[in-house]
Amino acid sequence: MPVIIKIKNKTNWILTIILGIGLLVLSCLILVIIPVVSIRAEGFFFILNYISFATPFAAFFIVFLYIWLWNTFGKTILTIDPEKITVQYKNKLFTKQKTYLKEEIDRVQVKDFQVDKYKFGVRYHISLSGSTYSVVLIQKGVETRIVDWITEAKACEIADEIKIRIK
Template sequence: MPVIIEIKNRTNWLVTLIMGLALVVCIFIILILMPLISIEESYFLSIFSYITKVVPFVAFFILFLYFWLWNTFGKTILYIKPDSMRVRYKNKLFTSSKTFLKQEIKDIQTADFRIEKTQLGTRYHFLWVDATYSVVLMNKDGEIRIIDWVTKEKADEIADRIKKIWN
């Protein structure tokens, strides 16, 4: 029987509002505006014209939906067994669950990503809240971030719970 830990994303209401409005605008363009613009004398040419004109708006709709769903309803769910852990990102499009075996993980840590070093340089995260910590699994290839943008207390609590189950 696995232990289940659910971590709700911190909702940014400004992003939710802006992305929600962008989704409504894209739906309006796709369903009302583009069919009116694409009307031609030939039925076949109308359909072809509509499809070619609507593709960029559908792409933006999917992108806005991706951000809006994850920001508004996103959760990280950890299924922890004594020998493995599965990480599932609920309400995040185009992601599948990932499974990590206990023998592949060297350590579980919390990391502060207020200043993040990447291959392309240094990225500074200036947040008004103190939610810049991540729970990180250390393996032979480096570190794998499983939970992002939580407070230090929450990250330490989650890391301690995983360590208790795995020890």
């Protein structure tokens, strides 16, 4: 019988409000202002004019929507079966669920990414709530973060549950 663990993202309310306002402004631009400005053109040129003006705003709208949805309503759902782990990101655009087979998983770890080292340098993450931990699967020497930006207690709890279920 599979075990399902749901982890809700910690909502950044400032980002939610700012991006919400940005989405409203971009919607108004795309649906009201740009058509009014483009109405001077006739026939086929109206459509061409509208598309050429609306495309950059539509691209920003999609990026803002992507971030806003994940920040506001995002949820990570782990389904732990005896032979595999399935990771699904709810309310995150353009992502599909990922499946990790038990025999390919070498280790499950909890890592602190308060100081995140990557190929271009070092990045510091400051969190007042201590939500800088991730649950990491190690497969053939490659680290894959499956749950990000949670507290140490929650990360240890999830990692222990995975370790128990895949042994």
